[in-house]
Amino acid sequence: MSMFIGTGRLFLVMLRKERVRLPIWAVSISVLFLLSILSFPETYPTQEDRQGRALLLESPALRAMAGPGYGLENYTFGAMITNEMFLYVAVAVAFMSIFMIVRNTRAEEENGLSELIKAGVVGRISVTTAAFLLMVLANLFVAAVVIFGMPYTIEGLSWNGSLAFGLGVAGVGIIFGAVSLFMAQMSESAGAATGISSALLGLAFLLRAIGDVAGVDAWRWMSPIGWGQAMRAFVDERWWPLGLFAGGIVLLAAAAMYIDYRRDDAAGVLRVQGGKARAGSGLTHLLGLQSFLFRWVFLSWAAGAALYGVAMGAVSEEAADFFADNPIGEEFLVQAEGATLAESLFATYMAFLAMLAAGYALQVMTRMTREEKSGRGEILLVQSVPRPRWMLDYLLISCTGSFMLLVISGIGAGTLYGYYTDSAEGAWKVFFAAIAQTPAVWVFIGLAALLMGLWPKALSLVWLVYTAFTLIGLIGPLLQLPDWVNDVSPYAQIPGVPAEDWTAWSTVILFSVFAVFTVVGMYTIRKRDLII
């Protein structure tokens, strides 16, 4: 059939283009999953421990963020994995599929690459078909690693259960790949195709969360993630939901190919509306422009921070109970005299929150070199914009933005905790603990500013520093590193509020470091060549 000509060769070309990126996705998802279940037998050695864990799933907040709660009465490792891990592996493969499909189809059409390819001896729908096949292959790879890996990772996991789990994961991954294949045909822009597909994934997450919390099946069945969970891996395997996946995938892929066959190159079904012909007054000053450019970055981090805050507040009490029976967790917790376990827990959560906020801040700061290299910095700087002024905007956006993330998260956690414990004082303590992280986050911003002035080509080094300190913060206690390693970390300088008392001097020192770094950065950026 002429419309498929060249599919095989295109598939090989795509495989080559994706030879680094796709394996990184597929291997990290499957291996990280296996690594994370590796510790289960050590953490929950007895059936009693596991049943204790099962009690956690009675809480609506955890139910929404985990699974439907199959097999709680006899909570085996398998049931635990299905209830608590399936969701996240499935969401990860779904993102892998969405990004891979869009960057190989609509994105290439948008930047004009596919025009060159489609002008060759290539069928009308060969690109779409090849991308679909590669996406399926990637998902089957993840499924295979998971299926064959699980019984070796935890003794006693059944092959049947592994198969149901792996196929369910692949089903969710492939069906969202098919969704994005369809959206890539519908929409004229790659951004919109990715955005709509991701929004649908979010909707699927939400629908099954409502179904799981309320215990209503109808909601679950509206979500492909729910279909995968309904396979009840390791509890009471059911295979017929695979039929739902197959039907949905065939339907979506066929619709995508039909549109691809009928439409013009570079056209879509959803019309892109003309944008604004004029820039409003909000855009035509420097800070306005940069804020506009970062609005989606900030909003997505803010959503994450809000979610994290609410989760922190929601699970604090139950988790404290859990840790009370579970000595392994204590390593992680801030230990302080006179503090309740919940407070210790919050102190630990807050350090993670600081890492999250620093991630946002650095994403903003490291954008500077990209702007400079691409020539967009040049075109701004020749419009009589002094260089320190240009840097100031990035500083403002990262500093206020990261502070806002802490505030958002703090409000979420504080309000819920205050509600549970019926204590306004508790709410305030938790909120204050969140914003007390600000100086640690800003030290990273200062470091980025310093590098931007002195050694801009090495700006991405801040990510290395960030990753190192974050890893030390996350797993340092387990590695039993010497104390000084942890002591140089900015995160560790913040007292473990609310468990410990807040002290002003560490905050003053961290702010001073930030200020010195920033001033040196802003001064030296005037002294160097632009990277062009």
Add this chain to the structure above:
Amino acid sequence: MDELVKLESVSKYFGKHVALEHVDLTIRRGETVGFLGPNGSGKSTTIRVMLGLLKKSGGEVKLFGKDAWTEAVDIHKRIAYVPGDVNVWPNLTGGQVIDVLGKLHGDFNEEKRQQLIERFQLDPRKKSKTYSKGNRQKLALITAFASEADLYIFDEPTSGLDPLMASIFRECVRELQEEGKTVLLSSHILAEVEELCDRVSIIKEGKIIETGTLEELRHLTRISITAETKQPVTSLPGRSDVHQWEADGAKVHFYVDAEGLAPVMQELAGAGVVSLESRPPTLEEIFLRHYESKAGEGR
């Protein structure tokens, strides 16, 4: 006359790589100066040193009598600049980019903006990421032409434009000239420079190798002669000021150095000249001669 731009013996090193070596360049008020050279010869580097984006390694750079590095921001207020490779924010529409850049620059003429968008046939509602290279160049050109400035700097402005749009660009430059503005036009499209520029500087491997008005350059170089004579001219091919001799029966074609023109004419008259056509060299011939011969000498 005012000297708006004065580069004296400017050098620029990137590590050990010498990008500019003792570059001299003067632009006077009201002039249009062409800046010629192939890719990688140092045109863009020179311009970026003038704009204070790169720091000179030696020499002196003054624009409007101010130091290009320390007083860059003041200088920028009086300059409109179109870079060779225009990159803008992919999520802004063309119209938004023009407004953002224009307003940041300061003096921005709304009326001209609308006219220019029509003249350059730009759809301002499209997102920048959907624009071709030529369309992105149009964004920077519209912004520059709609901005009030004393000095306009164009770095290969027409490399992505179609011939129709390139001619509109030339029209716009001529309008600037009528207003008495000063223009620096870096280009390797020689016809464009020949048509628009009062003076030309040719740069090669970071050194200025020729500078002057087109007439001066022509005087310094060879003249193309096509002639037909009754008797064959035997004495000419041996002369050191005669080049690329070609004879086709009674018809000959050759180039002669400007100072050798008079004696050569006498020889031709002596041989009984029947027809004679002489033509000054085109800029392209000047340019190619510099690049070919000097490259040969270097070896």
